[in-house]
Amino acid sequence: MESLILIILVIMPGVWSGNWKVTYTDQCALKGTSAVIKCEYDYPFGHIVTSVAWSKALYFSGKWRQVYLTGLPSPPDHFKYVGNTWGDCSLRINDVQHNDEGHYFFHFATTLDRWRSKTSARLSVRELTTVVQPSTVTEGDKVSLTCVSGCPTPVNIVWFRDGQHVPNPVFQAGREDAGRYHCAVQGQEAASSASVALNVQYAPSNVTLLMSPSVVKGSSVTFTCSSDANPPVTQSGYRLYKDGHFISSGQNHTISDIQPSHSGLYYCQAWNNISRRGTSLINSTEVHLDVQYRPENITISMDPPYAVEGSSVNLTCHSAANPATDNYTWYRSTSSSSSSMVYVSSGQVLSLPSVEASHTGLYLCQARNTVGENNSTEWLLAMEEKTHGSWSLPIVAGIGVSLLLTLVLALLLLWLKQRTHAEKKQPVYDFRLSGRGSSSSASEDLSNRIYANIHVSPSSPPVIAVPDVTPHSQRKSRHGHDASSAYEDEVTYSTVTITPRNPHRTYNSRSAHDSRSKSGENDSSVIYASLA
Known part of the structure; x- marks a missing residue:
């Protein structure tokens, strides 16, 4: 019995101290965690603790009042006494919130008296704060994560990105690292910080050009360019190229009336001012646009170009089409006034091994592919004899x-x-010599004529050798006249050669003239020269 009393006395600290007192330790708690306010109390000898309680100081109507925790609206087990009735008065607060912050007081009663502490324990409530430095980076830059608690007590921090655990708070950012980050207390992950976004910028990637790869002539085609980029590529950041030549800018480009000339290789270029490996212009893969159309420009050629009865003739049909023409059909009309055509054969070449009269007529070729069909103009086959x-x-x-x-x-x-x-x-100059003396007769006509051949030199004026048959008196007067007019008119010089009728007979023009003048005879022996 004495041993039992001794054990009880040892356990009960109030027995030894004999003083009324309560000792607290201020506590800093993180929002969402559980906090324990450390507390110890003592009382005089002979007292047995019968009840314990905690209160909180609240401000009402301009006064501070102490309200028991049991009277505060709170979830179940939010406040829990974790002490005992002989010295430990610790209080646990679960899922600490900001309204739990304040001053707390401990009360206890014994079999002989009751006690309310004069001092209080202060509870401070803080939150975890996430700091991402820098919050906006270019792909490849370094990022550092820091969690600030606000409480001096060291805590173990864990990191999450969009709910996924992040093993290292310092890393080199990639585009996959973009997201919202928050920190939490290890083991109490419900107590987490507000999330902070990390923005990782990067050049366009996965640049894609969308269009219909096979279209029919005359239809409408829309080119659409897209990419994965941060910041997103704007309208002016997209450009469309055909065979390396710029077409237009913008994310969409429409051709309302597509033509075969629009066929080619197209690609899209994206730009958002962020470079990747030294370049900021990123191209899509090339897409081939194939414009299909039914047969066009259908013509007929014939070999040989004319048909002879019994000979062979080949009629060949030519066309332009995409895809290539895969079916040719030949028709013939035997009457030019008839609009109905008769089927002849199929194939690009129509062969007539032996042309007959029944083969003549108008021929027409019909070309067809998967897009459609078209007809040629009529070709007249006529047979020759x-x-x-x-x-x-x-x-x-x-x-x-x-x-x-x-x-x-x-x-x-x-x-x-x-x-x-x-x-x-x-000019032909004819010099005639006429004689009318007793020795001349009327029968002498052509035989009495003396012809002179005149040769004109074109280069320099020649000297004219003409027998002087002019009377002396006339020569004097003519000489004076010629001298005066030599400078007025242009003189043409000629060489005149006179051959007499009788080569053995010579004429002395001067003596003949004198004798005829004395005798009074007519001047029949005078040689006249006339120049034109």
Whole structure:
């Protein structure tokens, strides 16, 4: 019995101290965590603790009042006494909130008295704060995460990004690291900080050009460019190119009436002012635009170009199409006034091994591909006579050569005629010598004529050797006249050679003139010279 009393006395500190007192330790708690306010109390000998309680100082109507925790609105087990009845008066507060901050007092009662502490324990409530430095980075830059608690007590911090655990608070940012970060107390992850966003900027990637790769001529086509970029590529940051040549800017480009000339390789270029590996212009992969159209420009050619009865003829159909024409059909109309056509054959080449009269008529070729079909213009196949056909070309060639030779000969004759006419028009000087004496007779006509050939030199004026047959008196007067007019008119000089009728007979013009003047005879022996 004495041993039991001794144990009780040892356990009860109030027995030894004999003083009324309560000792507290101020506490700093993080919002959402559990906090324990450390507390110890003592009392005099002979007292047995019968009840304990905690109160909180609240401000009401201009006064501070102490309100028991049991009277405060709170979730169950929010305040929990974790002390005992003989010395430990600690209080645990679960899921600490900001309204839990304040001053707390401990009360206890014994079998002989009751006690309320004169001092209080202060509880401070803080929050975790996440700091991301820097909050906006370019891909590849360094990022550092810091969690600030506000309480001096060291805590173990863990990191999360969008709910996923982050092992290292310092890292080199990639585009996949963008998101919202928050920190929490290890083991009490519900007590977390507000999240902070990390913005990782990067150049455009996955640049894609969307369009219909196969379109039909005349339809509408829209090109759409897209990319993954931060910041996003604006409208002016997209450009469309065809075969390396700039087409337009903007995310969308529409061609309302597509033509075969629009076929080619297209690619899109994106830019957001962020460079990657030294370049800021990122291209998409090239996309080939194939414009399809039904057969066009359908024509017919014939080999040989003329048909002869019994010979072979090939009619070939030509067309431009995309995809290529895969079906050719031939039709024939035997009457030019008939609009109905008769099926003949299929295939690009229509072969007629032996042309007959029944083969003549209008032929038409129809070309078809997967897009559609179209018809050629009509081709007239006419058959020529065999003999006519075999000799028509040589005859026509002969006639042409004959006409050419005739024309050349006519031009040559005309040229010769004009040349002869020109020669006849050149000046011919005829000097006639007439004699009418007793020795001359009327029958002497042409035999009495003396002709003189005049040769005109074009370069320099020659000296004229003309026998002086003019009377002396006339020569004097004429000499004076000629001298005065020599400077007025242009003189043409000629060389005149006179051949007498009788080469053995000589004439002395001066003596003959004198004798005839004395005798009074007519001047029949005078030689007249006339120049034109």
